[in-house]
Amino acid sequence: MSTGIEKSEATGEEDALEALLADRAIAHDDHLNAPGFVVNPTDVQDVLTDLREEAGYDHLSCVTSQQYEDRYETIYHLTKFADRTDEVSVVVPTSLSNPVSQSAEPVFRTADWHEREAYDLVGIEYEDHPDLRRILLPETWQGHPLGGDYDQEKPQLVTLTEHENPIQPDHHDQESDTMFLNIGPHHPATHGVLHVKTVLDGETVVDVEPDIGYLHRCEEQMCQQGTYRHQIMPYPDRWDYVSAGLLNEWAYARAIEDMADIEVPEYAQVIRTMSAELCRIASHMLALGTFALDVYGEFTAIFQYTFRDREVVQDILEELTGQRMMFNYFRVGGVAWDLPEPREDFLEQTRDFLDELPAKVAEYNDMVTSNEIFQTRCVDTGVIDAETVKDYGCTGPVARGSGVDYDLRRDDPYGYYEDLEWDVITRDGCDNYARVLCRMQEVEESAKIIEQCVDLLEDWPEDERTVQANVPRTLKPDADTETYRAVEAAKGELGIYLRSDGTDKPGRFKIRSPCFSNLQALEEMSEGEYIPDLIASLGSLDIVLGEVDR
Amino acid sequence: MSSDDPRQTIHDSTAPSTDTRDSRIGEGVDDRFNSKLREAFGASPFILTKFDKFMNWVRGNSMFMLQFGIACCSIEMIHTYAIKHDVDRYGAGVPRASPRQADVMIVPGTIVSKFGPRMKRVYDQMPEPKFVVGMGSCTISGGPFQEGYNVVKGAEEIIPIDIHVPGCPPRPEALIYGILKLQERIQHGESAPVVVKPYELEEFGDLPEDELIQKLAGEIDEDDLVMRYNWADSP
Numbered sequence: 196m197s198t199g200i201e202k203s204e205a206t207g208e209e210d211a212l213e214a215l216l217a218d219r220a221i222a223h224d225d226h227l228n229a230p231g232f233v234v235n236p237t238d239v240q241d242v243l244t245d246l247r248e249e250a251g252y253d254h255l256s257c258v259t260s261q262q263y264e265d266r267y268e269t270i271y272h273l274t275k276f277a278d279r280t281d282e283v284s285v286v287v288p289t290s291l292s293n294p295v296s297q298s299a300e301p302v303f304r305t306a307d308w309h310e311r312e313a314y315d316l317v318g319i320e321y322e323d324h325p326d327l328r329r330i331l332l333p334e335t336w337q338g339h340p341l342g343g344d345y346d347q348e349k350p351q352l353v354t355l356t357e358h359e360n361p362i363q364p365d366h367h368d369q370e371s372d373t374m375f376l377n378i379g380p381h382h383p384a385t386h387g388v389l390h391v392k393t394v395l396d397g398e399t400v401v402d403v404e405p406d407i408g409y410l411h412r413c414e415e416q417m418c419q420q421g422t423y424r425h426q427i428m429p430y431p432d433r434w435d436y437v438s439a440g441l442l443n444e445w446a447y448a449r450a451i452e453d454m455a456d457i458e459v460p461e462y463a464q465v466i467r468t469m470s471a472e473l474c475r476i477a478s479h480m481l482a483l484g485t486f487a488l489d490v491y492g493e494f495t496a497i498f499q500y501t502f503r504d505r506e507v508v509q510d511i512l513e514e515l516t517g518q519r520m521m522f523n524y525f526r527v528g529g530v531a532w533d534l535p536e537p538r539e540d541f542l543e544q545t546r547d548f549l550d551e552l553p554a555k556v557a558e559y560n561d562m563v564t565s566n567e568i569f570q571t572r573c574v575d576t577g578v579i580d581a582e583t584v585k586d587y588g589c590t591g592p593v594a595r596g597s598g599v600d601y602d603l604r605r606d607d608p609y610g611y612y613e614d615l616e617w618d619v620i621t622r623d624g625c626d627n628y629a630r631v632l633c634r635m636q637e638v639e640e641s642a643k644i645i646e647q648c649v650d651l652l653e654d655w656p657e658d659e660r661t662v663q664a665n666v667p668r669t670l671k672p673d674a675d676t677e678t679y680r681a682v683e684a685a686k687g688e689l690g691i692y693l694r695s696d697g698t699d700k701p702g703r704f705k706i707r708s709p710c711f712s713n714l715q716a717l718e719e720m721s722e723g724e725y726i727p728d729l730i731a732s733l734g735s736l737d738i739v740l741g742e743v744d745r
Numbered sequence: 746m747s748s749d750d751p752r753q754t755i756h757d758s759t760a761p762s763t764d765t766r767d768s769r770i771g772e773g774v775d776d777r778f779n780s781k782l783r784e785a786f787g788a789s790p791f792i793l794t795k796f797d798k799f800m801n802w803v804r805g806n807s808m809f810m811l812q813f814g815i816a817c818c819s820i821e822m823i824h825t826y827a828i829k830h831d832v833d834r835y836g837a838g839v840p841r842a843s844p845r846q847a848d849v850m851i852v853p854g855t856i857v858s859k860f861g862p863r864m865k866r867v868y869d870q871m872p873e874p875k876f877v878v879g880m881g882s883c884t885i886s887g888g889p890f891q892e893g894y895n896v897v898k899g900a901e902e903i904i905p906i907d908i909h910v911p912g913c914p915p916r917p918e919a920l921i922y923g924i925l926k927l928q929e930r931i932q933h934g935e936s937a938p939v940v941v942k943p944y945e946l947e948e949f950g951d952l953p954e955d956e957l958i959q960k961l962a963g964e965i966d967e968d969d970l971v972m973r974y975n976w977a978d979s980p
């Protein structure tokens with residue numbers, strides 16, 4: 196359940212933090228989820244380094260930027276890989292006339308893209324940033340759409356130009372020649388509209404730069420325009436759209452329930468847990484199928500098999516929610532409705548699926564993971580070690596495949612997960628193979644969770660089946676309440692930062708997308724490797740462009 | 746017979762040689778040879794127009810789709826290609842990775858400003874005749890993201906679209922229905938007219954000068970291709 200962190204426990208730590216930051220903390224700006232310290236724009240690197248080195252906050256989960264009437268603000272949401280519930284926010288205000296703040300990139304690698312996004316959408320500039328350019332919008336865009344007084348009606352111009360070889364000049368005198376290669380934005384191996392600028396030396400990748408923004412659909416703007424109660428919930432379905440909708444809905448539900456202090460009935464939590472895990476299975480199946488397609492052109496068997504299994508999951512979810520993909524099933528304070536009648540049939544259908552799953556997983560292991568060609572392509576390619584994973588803020592199967600034991604379902608419990616028997620899967624291969632195996636085993640763990648939920652639902656006393664808490668028709672959280680809440684989505688930590696401005700719509704709605712951070716690590720995984728391994732690494736990251744670009 | 750005088754027999758008689766066939770069929774009704782193909786050809790000597798008709802019929806029944814995934818709708822599109830729905834049953838199965846091999850493009854998702862020029866480029870690379878199926882509300886109007894600052898209000902602002910399949914996302918069945926409707930249209934020789942679209946690729950130097958152009962003049966070359974979005978005029 197999303198009740199903020201334990202206050203009593205936090206106070207002791209807060210004192211310690213205060214002592215650590217001393218007079219660099221110029222004020223307090225506490226969020227519901229964490230204590231917040233306001234620091235000067237010139238102290239950012241200092242403060243973050245201390246928090247990381249001295250206090251152990253090694254996970255920069257998200258960077259939120261926003262514009263108030265009188266100032267810009269950047270918020271660094273820090274937490275620990277070892278203890279997710281231990282959070283702290285560093286708030287950096289800058290003036291409207293001179294929105295320059297120190298970059299956090301030298302401390303946390305992951306800040307690179309986050310700050311570029313802040314610059315792009317809100318307009319804050321970061322000193323010391325290695326490469327401050329627009330990231331989501333085209334380079335020629337005018338204005339910063341999420342900053343104040345942006346005029347959406349103004350015309351814009353977008354170019355279609357050839358890309359140049361960025362490192363050709365420094366290779367002039369060398370014997371070997373480099374070649375620039377565009378992969379995407381329309382390319383079968385990029386899983387959507389991703390553009391990867393690649394420089395090759397022979398077959399070796401010397402430089403790779405993902406160019407994103409080809410699906411930037413203004414999700415944050417859309418959510419800021421919607422009312423908390425009903426209008427926001429349909430959008431999360433469209434972030435990570437490979438049937439992971441309910442996992443995303445949960446992220447928003449958790450944030451708003453935390454903010455408006457809503458207690459979700461236990462029965463609804465069980466339904467949520469069950470349906471979310473079904474989504475996870477569907478999502479991991481797609482990851483496996485497309486990965487097989489990427490690495491050994493497997494369109495006829497594995498790909499079709501995974502889609503066959505996805506159809507089964509989608510049928511179950513359709514029974515429950517009425518939709519195959521865009522479920523819109525969670526509500527603030529619960530779920531939309533109870534299980535479909537007759538309940539027995541629905542539970543039976545789910546059980547049938549679970550009964551058949553082990554045989555299917557065995558089949559996949561037979562055909563995919565124990566396949567020699569597959570192993571040659573995956574073992575020891577796309578290697579990324581645990582330290583780099585943490586530096587880049589990678590989460591989900593990408594982190595767990597590199598031995599980082601981090602799963603929000605266990606580390607920051609919500610829903611009904613705490614009361615169920617299941618394990619967090621970690622593997623220490625650090626390569627493409629480990630990530631794939633990790634997903635496969637997670638499917639089995641999800642099946643365990645679903646099975647227990649089905650048992651619970653079956654025996655749930657009939658008069659205690661409350662699917663929704665009592666939530667007022669219009670939600671108006673107190674002005675200036677801020678919270679950052681995350682859940683474990685299919686791809687990793689999906690977080691939502693919410694700030695209320697006293698109306699029934701959020702003042703700022705920021706999405707921390709796991710794919711965004713994971714994709715940033717692509718260069719670490721593929722530079723120096725062969726180009727086919729780059730494709731494999733990209734596949735094993737399992738990105739969804741809807742979530743990368745939002 | 747030597748190839749030097751291959752036409753000899755035809756000069757002798759223009760009547761189709763049906764002797765063998767007749768003796769094989771024997772007595773009684775048999776319409777094995779009254780195929781659709783034969784109907785399409787008919788008995789008329791005007792080959793040219795009839796050949797058009799024949800080509801349309803062939804085209805409709807052997808559509809080569811472009812493998813083109815954009816957003817959420819593409820997941821349902823993949824499901825349409827995959828097991829259970831299997832659009833291959835309608836001769837439109839295996840998607841082609843290159844636009845140069847494809848003649849039908851399904852646009853499955855939201856078009857944003859940065860992708861607009863690229864989509865136009867991909868469309869231009871497809872050989873004629875080409876057809877487009879717009880899948881989902883996003884390609885009709887921008888769908889749920891219609892009010893977004895970065896979202897093109899429908900794919901039809903950029904390329905001509907033959908069939909719109911509404912839904913968010915449309916079910917695979919709906920997409921199949923759309924594909925069948927497109928087949929029908931192709932068989933009748935219809936296609937969406939190619940007209941000047943609100944958003945076209947133009948050379949930067951050709952654009953009428955205004956504030957925006959002046960501002961960007963330093964960054965963009967005269968002969969670079971650009972697409973100008975006049976958001977205020979969009980539907």
Ligand code: SF4
Nearest residue numbers: 817854881882883913
């Ligand atoms: S129509 Fe709906 S499902 Fe399709 S791309 Fe748009 S938002 Fe996604």
